[in-house]
Amino acid sequence: MPARDKIIVALDVASLAAGEKLVDQLFPYVGMFKVGLELYTATGPAAIRMVKERGGKVFADLKLHDIPNTVAGAARSLVRHGVDMLNVHAAGGRSMMEAAAEAARQEAAAAGLPVPIILAVTVLTSLDGKTLRDEVGIERGVDEQVVYWARLAQEAGLDGVVASPREIQVIRQACGPEFLIVTPGVRPAGAERGDQRRVMTPAEALEQGASYLVIGRPITAAPDPAAAARAIGEEMEGVI
Template identity: 50%
Template sequence: MRGRSTRLIVALDTKDTAQAARWRHETMGAAGAVKLGLEFTYARGLDAVREAAGDAPLFLDLKLHDIPNTVASAIGSLAALRPAMLTIHASGGRAMIAAARAAVDETFPAGARPLLLAVTVLTSMDAEALHETGVEGSVAEQVVRLGRLAVGAGADGLICSSHEIAPLRQALGEKPVLVVPGIRPAGSAVGDQKRVMTPAQARAAGADWIVVGRPITRAPDPAAAARAIAAELSA
């Protein structure tokens, strides 16, 4: 087990601003950040993202993926939100990642720059799904390949499944921040996720952050569900 702690990000997966704000308010005693992504941002816009996130550190998960200039310009447009974390797709390539790095450094004040996190392989994909896109080799091999590319081009960290933490640490060391979705407490439905672990398993593997949505927000008591996961992470 690595020495650093593992913290919880609550995914506010809804189109309802008031509901997202309620979940944020209920869970921030246990969580270190909240996630707002494509579903909410497309439905409600950037002003609502600011309102829903409130004072909580914001993991803005828009997975930017376009030509380098467009991604850089998009990051400039997001600066007013002051996210703590911002995602791009590693498969956008070295030039796109480098442009995103430059945009973060140029747009945000030195003390308020978000972590630039590159998505490797989505946790909804398994080997068969990856092969259908034309990628040969295993999921782990592709994750490490994209991880090397992204970190080498300036990303602060990576989005990966818990199953790829060990090979990424072996290849890249301790410095990259690893944020891990696809986390399901024991007994929870896995839904559309293919490569999952429990919070305790992800902590033992060495995740810096885990992302949990429905097992918290769909629980009868979201605050209690978030506290239980936080307790599991600190045990």
């Protein structure tokens, strides 16, 4: 898979016009775009349609987390909107994840649409061991908790997980080579970390075994987003 198809750019913007501008600038260098909570709550499914109309793929990063029936219904809706990747939060448990996967696959078959990649979010990249323990109340260390949720997601029939690049190796050891790992917290050398705590460069994350890289501000906030995306793709090509 070429580097372009491994890059997911986070469209963390507040308007459809801002998202359109980024997609138009970046599509030559990026294959998939993440529509997250900020853009989706501002524009709804219009953001998904905008990316699809321009030929891009969509990762609906909504981190669905509710009772199984509610999450299943949301997964069906996202499939009908044509998303290529969606996620739920592993903290919702096995039954919730199973319901999401079953609903998405049934809806895709009924509508004659491709089945999206279905992922579980593990430990957010803004958290470290201290905040996980002291504020969230989880006594396991970050690596142990990520692996626990990754195995649960795999058992529930999901395709992979969202996890920081720091946990790629332990997930690979626990879940095998075919399990997908989508990694936020990717920062080119010298870039600001922002609110991300567990980070790596794009090349380092690929060398560890990441399947896809989610990259936001290092591209979208750059003076020339297209040049930034092109440079990251060239760095990645050196290790693919």
